[in-house]
Amino acid sequence: MSVTGVWVVGALPDETVRSLPRAAVQAFSSESSSALPDVSGEWAWWESRAQESMFSKSSTSQGSWRAGEDAIRLRAFLDTRRDESEEAEALRDAVMDRFPREGEAGLFAAVARKACPFSALAYALGPEAVRRLPGWFGEFLLDAEQVRARLPAAEKTLALTGARRRDAVERIHAWMAGLGDDPHHDADELLDGPLRVLRHAARTGQAVAAQVRWY
Template sequence: MGITSAWAISAHHDSVISELAPRILPLIAAEREEPRAHERWARWRHSPLPDHRTWYRISAQDSNLAHAISSFHRLTAPGEHIQRLYDDTSHEDEFHLADSVWARDESPKHMFLAIRSKDYALTSFFHAVGPARAAFIPGWCGNFLLTAAQVRDTLPNIERTLSFTPQERAAAEKQDWLDYAPDEESVLTGPLRQWRHAAQAGLGLCGLSVLIY
């Protein structure tokens, strides 16, 4: 059975961030405190995965690598707590992630959106940048909610995290296994562009990774 997933980083005024905070921040905290979450993060941090093109050729003979790959996929796949934002349509105030967050502003410059079939954009992004860089992404595993002040405060780290020398970019692009349309932002360019835009415009950011179906 195929899947379709989305990783979105949307920019909003602080009034919207404040409105979303009671819904989203406890869910991010719950994802972070899952019993196996830090174990999976530590495994990846201490032993980054090799070139993704070797994973399934090697892992058939290497049970440790097979387990590491599985652990990494579980770490970076949408978590069940955040997933409820998308799945649960029973809210009395008719809140729904797609309509109440992503479609709140029609301007494309206020959104980075990676929708993928049979894959998770966040998984490819984390593998491409590696654990040392990914550790500077706020929140937990691509899910975050930041006020405008927090966006400004975190921008220097994000600049360092997502800026590459030509050699580093070439290496990262080889490890980002997603295919892109000619006019589509990659996971290596969209998040930094969105962070810079939000900081310049005085906006906050909401980053969420979910399974659409």
């Protein structure tokens, strides 16, 4: 049975995040290390492979990619670092209910068959850049003050140009084709969309949440 990966980044009223229990917010924060699993071993492995391509171009189809063993290992690492408890799922549902409607400012959503959009972005950016992003493997809750504080790092990480952007776009396509079933995924939007939401929230004094879902 096929699965669909979804990554959603949305602005929401600041009071919504401020009203949540601190423990719930910290569960999605990379700073609350005591509540998170130890990933140091796999992270060190990823850092040692970050400059290498984990895919090869397939000779059977123009523009298609074949995933190597390292890509499969990285997918397993990135796709499973997620709190799947009932409490965490209830929090995700409650937060998503406060997001803007589709098509409105302040909402970004990426969908891919058989692949997680955030994992594709993480492979494209590399581990050092992913550390600069807020939260825990694509999931975070930031109040308005935290949005403003974290925006410069997000801009440094996502506002890519020139050769760096072309390389990131190619890596996203490789991931989506080699591990997923979405070879024509909008890689530029995967880079631009989350940053657009963060900038919108900073301008309007809103909070921002991001979450990974599988359907």
